[in-house]
Amino acid sequence: MKDMTDTRGDPGDGTGHCSPEGSGGLLGTGAATSLAAVFKALSDPTRVRLLRYLADSAGGTVCACHLPGALGITQPTLSFHMRKLQDAGLVDREQRGRWAHWSVSAQALVPIRAFLALDPLPSTGQTSQHEDGHLYFS
Numbered sequence: 692m693k694d695m696t697d698t699r700g701d702p703g704d705g706t707g708h709c710s711p712e713g714s715g716g717l718l719g720t721g722a723a724t725s726l727a728a729v730f731k732a733l734s735d736p737t738r739v740r741l742l743r744y745l746a747d748s749a750g751g752t753v754c755a756c757h758l759p760g761a762l763g764i765t766q767p768t769l770s771f772h773m774r775k776l777q778d779a780g781l782v783d784r785e786q787r788g789r790w791a792h793w794s795v796s797a798q799a800l801v802p803i804r805a806f807l808a809l810d811p812l813p814s815t816g817q818t819s820q821h822e823d824g825h826l827y828f829s
Contacts, residue, residue, distance in 0.1 A: 722802070725802070726802065726803070726806055728778075728779050729779050729780070729781065729799070729803055731779070732775050732776055732778070732779035732781060733779075733781075735772065735775070737762065737764060737768070737772050738772050738775060738776055740762055741758065741762065741769075741772055741773065741776060742776060742781060742782070742795060744758070744761060744762065745782060745793055745794060745795045746795045748794075751794050751795070752785070752792045752793065752794040753792065753793055753794070754787075754790050754791075754792050755769065755773070755790050755791045755792070755793060756790050758773075758793070773791075773793060779799075780796055780799040781795065781796055781799050781800075782794065782795055782796055783795075783796050
């Protein structure tokens with residue numbers, strides 16, 4: 692007859708005890724929602740390329756007039772993708788005359804870096820909406 696002993700939680704060391712719960716606590720719903728929005732914005736290869744291109748640019752800013760040619764996309768496609776990145780709070784837009792100039796929002800990268808490094812999130816892990824309309828961890 693087959694042994695029907697419940698081994699759920701048995702770590703395999705013969706003690707029958709499971710390992711203790713994580714001490715870091717569960718990520719809050721607001722923080723998880725904000726991070727998910729960022730990762731959703733980065734789920735498209737074109738947007739990943741755009742963010743890297745901006746991050747690597749000399750002076751930290753790029754005129755929108757240079758982006759379509761550099762990335763091999765049309766102006767409407769650029770506008771679509773930049774809007775997604777801007778809505779996620781990953782990039783900042785500054786209007787200079789006829790052209791928009793884009794830069795990476797360094798403040799938005801702090802919680803993302805902490806999450807990816809599996810470090811505790813800054814402060815309480817709560818989110819707040821700043822005057823620019825983006826959500827930031829506080």
